[in-house]
Amino acid sequence: MIFEDVDGATREFGDGRPLPLSACEWHQGTLLTNTSTGPVESIEDCRFVVRDPEFLDILGSSPKLVELVKTDAHEGGAWYPDKDEFYFSSNKLTSSTGQIKTDLKKVNLRTRNVTNLSAPENNTPNGMVLDNDGNLVVCQQGSLNQGGFIQRINLKTMKNTVVADNWFGVPFNSPNDAVVKRDGSIWFTDPSYGSVQGFRSTPKVNNQVYRISNIGVVDAVADGFTQPNGLAFSHDEKHLYVTDTGFAVGWVSDQSAPVCLRWGL
Structure with missing residues (x-):
């Protein structure tokens, strides 16, 4: 045809x-x-x-x-098939106390109703992904008073837990995006966008990519970035692709620097 x-x-x-x-x-x-x-x-x-x-x-x-719905969607993008819901983070907002924040939201794809799920434990959410058990893994970027962390939300009970919030005692910068490997480990990027945008303190560690094992151990698996951002595994999970949006916005003077890097695993 x-x-x-x-x-x-x-x-x-x-x-x-x-x-x-x-x-x-x-x-x-x-x-x-x-x-x-x-x-x-x-x-x-x-x-x-x-x-x-x-x-x-x-x-x-x-x-x-x-077009499903008009809303202030920014990032995230995780579909929960059990309830046909789509979870995402909002654009940058200002709270009643003048602090920068973002909201965690969901849209029901059947009714197209948008619900705000923000709560005290939601601290500037950004990227998110479903884990192998259907839980929502959220990159919480932190604030001036609290460091960033990786959060897991049981979408059936809405109970949430902190999976990790530091690397060898050093707080994360502002976790940005995450993927879950088939073995259950969580891999995420940690740029310093929170500090750049004024809602996080000065970074205490390099902008890196981390892995959280099934028993909760945090390891840095890649560094040398300007601002690591989106990431994805190849289908066979032998390679991890990571975008460096620091280059994309012109923070790198070396024009030959890669915008996307690949690691063999």
Whole structure:
């Protein structure tokens, strides 16, 4: 099946596979030839940019981008299938006492109702992920009065526990994002964005990536970052990919520095 644009022209991906009308193919340009990098076509209703043909298997023949709800979503993004709920953190807010904070929220994907789950133990939540038992693991960035920590919330009872809040007695900077390996260990990034934005004290440790074992032992597994941020395992979990958004915002003068790093495990 070949899809057609409104003018009747057929559209195919670079390898000859049909390209949905709402998708655009990515072109990797070069500086030497002064060719641009980005979507091949400037289609007004382009909602999906295809960089790899395997993405077409996920999109299907007629993908749609649907707005679920208008809210102040910032980061997180964890789907809880048991109740069809989506958990996320809010944009940066100011509390009644003038302190910077963020809220932990959820949206019911059936009713599209948004609920604020913020409580005293929620201390500037940011990234989050479900663990292998369906609990919500939240990166709490901390405040001027309290260090950052990794929190686990049982979504059935809403009971929460602190998984870890220090490395050899030194408080974390401001935990940002986390992933859970199939063996149950929690891996997370710890940049100094809290201090940069004025709601955390001066860092006492380098910006690093940590692993929390199943018995709660915290190990630093990678350093040398400007600001480690998002992270993800390869499908076989033999490699860990970590983005360094310190480079992306121009805090690194070396323009050859990588934006995303990969470690063999």
